[in-house]
């Protein structure tokens with residue numbers, strides 16, 4: 001079993017976080033999102049670039065802080081980690097203790113978060129959910145995954161504020177499911193003036209949350225009957241460097 005501490009060397013750092021004992025120990029079960037395939041995929045995408053090295057970074061919707069911590073360990077100069085949940089802030093601060101000189105964890109909402117960064121990461125809530133809250137997942141924090149009927153409640157905010165959060169030459173990485181409209185995010189980021197594309201994709205089996213939503217998604221024609229595989233994508237959005245400026 002790997003430890004988050006093993007991430008210190010970006011060349012050998014393990015990519016998978018889901019079974020990291022340090023995080024499991026810290027997570028207040030049922031209150032803070034346990035890092036999953038989406039967290040891993042986002043870290044992997046940043047790790048495949050050199051965009052963390054020396055970056056002034058922000059991790060939106062930080063949850064346990066696993067992505068913020070990974071970015072710090074990949075060489076970021078500083079990371080602001082933001083989450084709207086008090087429980088997440090508490091856990092993220094504890095997880096990032098060893099990187100506290102570079103990671104500052106703040107309570108906040110992506111809708112009001114401001115600043116300028118070289119690198120922004122985000123694993124937002126993106127699971128489409130019926131408006132009446134009829135699907136319940138005891139043991140999982142609803143605010144960590146529930147994102148309105150189209151799954152875009154937080155994604156739309158993130159896409160529309162992305163350009164303002166990036167320094168010229170800066171990069172944003174967002175992970176999401178096919179069920180929340182990958183093309184819509186790419187289009188929204190392009191409309192905001194950024195060069196955006198999918199840089200990583202992975203098919204994963206449904207977890208407990210999507211399994212609980214399967215019948216509802218099927219009834220709305222958004223999921224083929226019986227399919228229980230989901231496509232996750234990491235979208236990268238780049239802001240143009242200043243003319244004559246360096247591109248990271």
Ligand SMILES: C[S@@+](CC[C@H](N)C(=O)[O-])C[C@H]1O[C@@H](n2cnc3c(N)ncnc32)[C@H](O)[C@@H]1O
Pocket residue numbers: 033034035036038039060061062063064065066067082083084085088108109110111122123124125126143144145154
């Ligand atoms: C899918 S979890 C991701 C957690 C972590 N980044 C990871 O990959 O393990 C989404 C997180 O977004 C937070 N969140 C939801 N809505 C938010 C908002 N409007 N502003 C900031 N954080 C939000 C939730 O509290 C939750 O911790």
